[in-house]
Amino acid sequence: MSRIDASKIVLASRPDGRPTQDNFRCESFTPPALSGGQLLLRIEYLSLDPYMRGRMNAGKSYAEPTPVGGVMEGSGVATVLQSEHPDYHQGDIVLARTGWRTHAVVETPGVRKLDATIAPVTTALGVLGMPGFTAYSGMKMIGKPRHGETVVVGAASGPVGSLVGQIAMRAGARAVGIAGGKEKCSFAKSTFGFDEVIDHRLPDLPDRLAAACPTGIDVYFENIGGAVWQAVLPLLNLYARVPVCGLIAQYNAVPTGDNAALLAQTMNTILARSLTLRGYINSEFAAELYPSFLAEVGAAVASGEIRYREDFIDGLENAPAGLIGLLEGKNFGKLIVRVNAR
Amino acid sequence: MSRIDASKIVLASRPDGRPTQDNFRCESFTPPALSGGQLLLRIEYLSLDPYMRGRMNAGKSYAEPTPVGGVMEGSGVATVLQSEHPDYHQGDIVLARTGWRTHAVVETPGVRKLDATIAPVTTALGVLGMPGFTAYSGMKMIGKPRHGETVVVGAASGPVGSLVGQIAMRAGARAVGIAGGKEKCSFAKSTFGFDEVIDHRLPDLPDRLAAACPTGIDVYFENIGGAVWQAVLPLLNLYARVPVCGLIAQYNAVPTGDNAALLAQTMNTILARSLTLRGYINSEFAAELYPSFLAEVGAAVASGEIRYREDFIDGLENAPAGLIGLLEGKNFGKLIVRVNAR
Numbered sequence: 201m202s203r204i205d206a207s208k209i210v211l212a213s214r215p216d217g218r219p220t221q222d223n224f225r226c227e228s229f230t231p232p233a234l235s236g237g238q239l240l241l242r243i244e245y246l247s248l249d250p251y252m253r254g255r256m257n258a259g260k261s262y263a264e265p266t267p268v269g270g271v272m273e274g275s276g277v278a279t280v281l282q283s284e285h286p287d288y289h290q291g292d293i294v295l296a297r298t299g300w301r302t303h304a305v306v307e308t309p310g311v312r313k314l315d316a317t318i319a320p321v322t323t324a325l326g327v328l329g330m331p332g333f334t335a336y337s338g339m340k341m342i343g344k345p346r347h348g349e350t351v352v353v354g355a356a357s358g359p360v361g362s363l364v365g366q367i368a369m370r371a372g373a374r375a376v377g378i379a380g381g382k383e384k385c386s387f388a389k390s391t392f393g394f395d396e397v398i399d400h401r402l403p404d405l406p407d408r409l410a411a412a413c414p415t416g417i418d419v420y421f422e423n424i425g426g427a428v429w430q431a432v433l434p435l436l437n438l439y440a441r442v443p444v445c446g447l448i449a450q451y452n453a454v455p456t457g458d459n460a461a462l463l464a465q466t467m468n469t470i471l472a473r474s475l476t477l478r479g480y481i482n483s484e485f486a487a488e489l490y491p492s493f494l495a496e497v498g499a500a501v502a503s504g505e506i507r508y509r510e511d512f513i514d515g516l517e518n519a520p521a522g523l524i525g526l527l528e529g530k531n532f533g534k535l536i537v538r539v540n541a542r
Numbered sequence: 543m544s545r546i547d548a549s550k551i552v553l554a555s556r557p558d559g560r561p562t563q564d565n566f567r568c569e570s571f572t573p574p575a576l577s578g579g580q581l582l583l584r585i586e587y588l589s590l591d592p593y594m595r596g597r598m599n600a601g602k603s604y605a606e607p608t609p610v611g612g613v614m615e616g617s618g619v620a621t622v623l624q625s626e627h628p629d630y631h632q633g634d635i636v637l638a639r640t641g642w643r644t645h646a647v648v649e650t651p652g653v654r655k656l657d658a659t660i661a662p663v664t665t666a667l668g669v670l671g672m673p674g675f676t677a678y679s680g681m682k683m684i685g686k687p688r689h690g691e692t693v694v695v696g697a698a699s700g701p702v703g704s705l706v707g708q709i710a711m712r713a714g715a716r717a718v719g720i721a722g723g724k725e726k727c728s729f730a731k732s733t734f735g736f737d738e739v740i741d742h743r744l745p746d747l748p749d750r751l752a753a754a755c756p757t758g759i760d761v762y763f764e765n766i767g768g769a770v771w772q773a774v775l776p777l778l779n780l781y782a783r784v785p786v787c788g789l790i791a792q793y794n795a796v797p798t799g800d801n802a803a804l805l806a807q808t809m810n811t812i813l814a815r816s817l818t819l820r821g822y823i824n825s826e827f828a829a830e831l832y833p834s835f836l837a838e839v840g841a842a843v844a845s846g847e848i849r850y851r852e853d854f855i856d857g858l859e860n861a862p863a864g865l866i867g868l869l870e871g872k873n874f875g876k877l878i879v880r881v882n883a884r
Contacts, residue, residue, distance in 0.1 A: 261810075261813075262813070262814045262815070262816070425806075438604075444809065444812050445813070446813065447806075447809055447810060462805045463805035463808060464767075466808070467764075467767055467789055468603075469821075470786050470819055470821040471603075471604070471786050471787070471788065471789055472604045472821070473604070473821065474820070474822050474826060475819070475821050476818065476819070476820045476821075477812055477817075477819040477820075478816075478817070478818045479813040479814070479816045479817050479818075480816050481816060484816060
C-alpha cells in the first residue's frame with residue numbers, strides 16, 4: 201500500500217474558559233505499518249460532541265483528560281483500507297474511536313461494522329449512536345416518563361434533546377423543548393413534534409417556561425445547566441426525576457455571585473419535592489440496554505417515526521471551530537465533520 | 543369530668559431567620575366536650591423535631607405552613623383521659639399528632655396505641671418513631687449500604703444520625719459520623735459504635751473528613767446541608783447515593799455569596815460521579831416499610847443491639863427554647879419535652 205499523508209489535530213494547550221483556535225494544532229503523520237489484528241482506517245465522518253470540552257481540562261471528570269500534545273479524542277465513521285483481522289475486510293464501513301484524524305490504525309475491540317442499507321452511516325454518530333443512546337438510556341432508566349406527564353429538555357434541536365422529546369411523546373407525555381433562536385424552535389416543533397418549544401434567548405424564560413408547563417414538570421432532562429436550571433427548579437413536581445447527562449452551559453463558565461442562593465434553593469427543592477437527581481454516563485447502561493436501543497430506535501428511524509437532523513462541516517482542519525461553535529450553540533442538529541467524505 | 547385548665551403554644555409571628563421567643567405565645571384553653579369517635583388526651587411527652595422550623599415559614603414546603611395564631615404542630619405520647627371510641631379506653635397510652643398542648647381532643651385516625659412492656663413509650667417519638675423511620679426508610683430505599691462501603695452522616699448523636707450509623711454497620715459498611723463538640727463525638731463513637739466521628743466545630747473539616755474516609759464516600763445521608771455538604775462533595779465515589787431528608791443548617795440561613803461556585807460544583811459532581819440525590823419524606827415509604835421497621839428495629843432496640851439517646855426538657859412553656867436550641871445543635875440526643883409526665 202502506498203504511503204499515506206495523514207493529519208491529526210492535537211491539544212496544543214488547555215483552555216481557560218472558552219476554547220480558542222490556539223488550543224488546537226494540526227500535525228501531519230504517517231500511519232504506522234499494521235501488526236496482527238489491527239485495521240487501517242480512512243475516517244469519513246468525525247463526530248463533534250460536548251463531552252470533548254471536558255477532556256481538554258486537566259482535572260479528571262468521568263474520564264481521563266487528554267494530555268497536552270495528545271490527539272483530540274472522538275468517534276468516527278471510517279472505511280477499512282487494510283485489515284489484519286479476519287472479521288474485517290477492505291471496504292467495510294465501521295464506527296470506531298479514531299480521534300480527530302484523517303486516518304487511524306486501531307485495534308478491533310470497540311469497532312462496530314455499519315450496514316448502510318439500514319440507515320445512513322452517519323446516524324451511528326447521532327440518533328443511532330452515543331447521543332441517541334444517551335437520550336434513550338436516561339429516559340428508560342431515570343426519567344421514566346408516564347402518560348400525561350410533562351417532560352422538559354434543552355437543546356431540543358440537538359441529537360440528545362430531539363430524541364428525548366420524541367421518546368417522551370411516544371410514552372404519552374407532553375414534551376416541552378428549550379432551544380436557542382427562532383429557527384431552531386420552529387424546527388423542533390414542526391419536525392420533532394414538541395408540544396411547545398421555548399427560546400432561551402428571549403427574556404423572561406422562567407415565566408414563559410411556567411406558561412408552557414401549566415401542570416409543572418415531571419421529568420427534566422438536564423443537558424444544559426446554568427440559567428435553564430434556575431427556570432426549571434420552581435416548576436418541578438413532587439417525585440420529579442432529573443437525569444443529568446450534561447451541563448454544556450457550565451463547561452466554559454467561570455461561576456459568578458449570581459447564583460449564590462441557588463444551591464440552597466436546589467437542595468431545599470430536592471427535599472421539599474422528593475426529587476431524584478441522577479447523574480449518568482450512557483456507558484453505565486450499555487450492557488443492559490444497547491441492543492434494545494438499536495432495535496427499537498433503529499426501527500423507528502427506518503420507518504420515519506423518529507426523526508433526526510444532522511449539521512455538517514467540511515474538513516478536519518475546521519473541527520476546532522466546529523467544537524468552539526458547538527459549545528456556544530451554533531450547531532443546528534448533530535454536528536459532524538466530513539473528513540474524507542466530501 | 544371536671545373542667546381542665548389546658549394550655550397550648552401558638553405561632554405568634556413568622557421568624558426571619560433564627561426563631562426567637564417572640565415568635566411563640568402560650569395560651570390557655572378549655573378542651574371542648576367530646577363528640578362521637580373522639581378522644582381527650584393528656585400529653586405526657588411532646589417531640590421536638592427540625593421539621594417544625596419549616597412549618598413556621600409562610601411558603602409551602604412539603605406540608606402546609608402553620609397559620610399565624612395556629613397551634614404549633616407536633617407529635618406526643620399521651621394518656622387517654624376520656625374516650626368516645628370503642629377501641630380506646632381511659633388509661634391507654636397512645637402516640638398522636640397532638641400539637642404543642644398539655645391536653646388535646648383528637649380523632650382516632652393517626653392515633654397508635656403503645657405498649658410500654660416492649661420499649662419505653664418515649665421511643666415512639668425517636669428511635670421507634672418518625673426519626674427512626676426516617677433513618678430506616680432512607681437507608682433501605684435510597685442509601686442501600688453494602689458491605690465494605692463507607693457511609694457518612696451528620697448529627698451523629700441525634701435520633702436520625704445515630705440510627706443511620708447503626709444501620710450502616712449492621713449492613714457491614716463503615717460508619718463515619720459528624721457531630722458538634724467533643725462530648726457528642728466521643729458518645730457517638732463509644733455508644734453507637736461509629737468507626738470515626740468528626741467534630742464539625744474544629745477547623746479543617748474537609749481535610750479531617752477526607753482522612754476519615756480513605757476510600758471515599760459511598761452513601762452520604764444528608765440531614766444537615768451547608769458547610770458539611772462542601773466537605774462531602776469532593777469525596778463522593780462513583781455511583782454514590784445521597785438520601786436528602788433534611789437540611790437543618792439551612793433552615794435558619796440567609797444565603798451568602800460564599801457558595802457561589804458550589805452549585806456548579808454540585809451539578810458537575812452529580813454528572814462526573816453518576817451520583818443519585820434523592821429527596822424524601824419518610825411518609826412516602828410508610829405503607830411499604832413501617833411494619834418491617836417496627837419489627838426489625840423494635841427487636842434490636844429491645845435486645846440492646848441498637849442504642850439510642852434521649853434528651854429531656856421539662857414543661858410545655860420551655861418547648862420554644864427547646865426548638866430554638868435544637869436548630870443550633872444544642873440538644874444531645876432525641877429532644878423530648880416532659881409536658882405532664884414529671
